[in-house]
Amino acid sequence: MGRSPCCEKQHTNKGAWTKEEDQRLINYIQIHGDGCWRSLPKAAGLLRCGKSCRLRWINYLRPDLKRGNFTAEEDQIIINLHTLLGNKWSLIAARLPGRTDNEIKNYWNTHIKRKLYSQGIDPQTHRPLANNRSSTSDFDRRREDSNSNSSSNSCLTTEVEENPPLNLNLELSIGLHPHNQITKNPNPKGDDHQKAPVLFKFCSPQTELETQHFSSTPHIFRYYTPSPS
């Protein structure tokens, strides 16, 4: 009963990928496209589980990855989107071509959080901090984050409950970045970019601020409409 493991763990490698493994994966995907991750390792001659292959490809080997430092504009986009979406890294990544959800998540946790703290802003709620926090080490942040209720969407749920929403609503159309188009993808599944855009609707106390950001970055959001107050 229950789910079977995604792979036979006793026969799979773990840990860092070797150059040879990378090359095998690249070669296979260049020929066959990505997808079918379950069967890919065997077909590609890799002693890895499918999940591991998928992660390696998406986060590291994909040829359309930008890599390198985040720009100030990207910083601001991430902050704006996080204000709206919370820890929906895949959705945020979908708006940042060449960036992966993992990369953005790491960048958020290591850079942006600290930046916001230093500005007296709570990175989860995007509201001013009640008390200044002094401990910002990796360890402390991990511990505090795990101890806190860490609702990934606190700005969309908990905050709304604790702080009655203002009468400003925002609708946001999330178009998805077609990062998979780089390969001929025979996989009918997992093509997020082929789905119809998802419409998010919620209230935000910072709508006024967000509206300014949006109007200054129209290429990020296809459309937004403040609802009538």
Added chain:
DNA sequence: AATTAAGCCAACCGCAAAAGC
């Protein structure tokens, strides 16, 4: 030079949703 602390990021894990049968 050695040790410790902090920063960073690739990779793993568990879960939920979607898809397939």
Added chain:
DNA sequence: GGCTTTTGCGGTTGGCTTAAT
């Protein structure tokens, strides 16, 4: 309709690198 399998996401961890002492 229900069960199983597969995929994708978000949280977390391990280990490497760099900075500080």
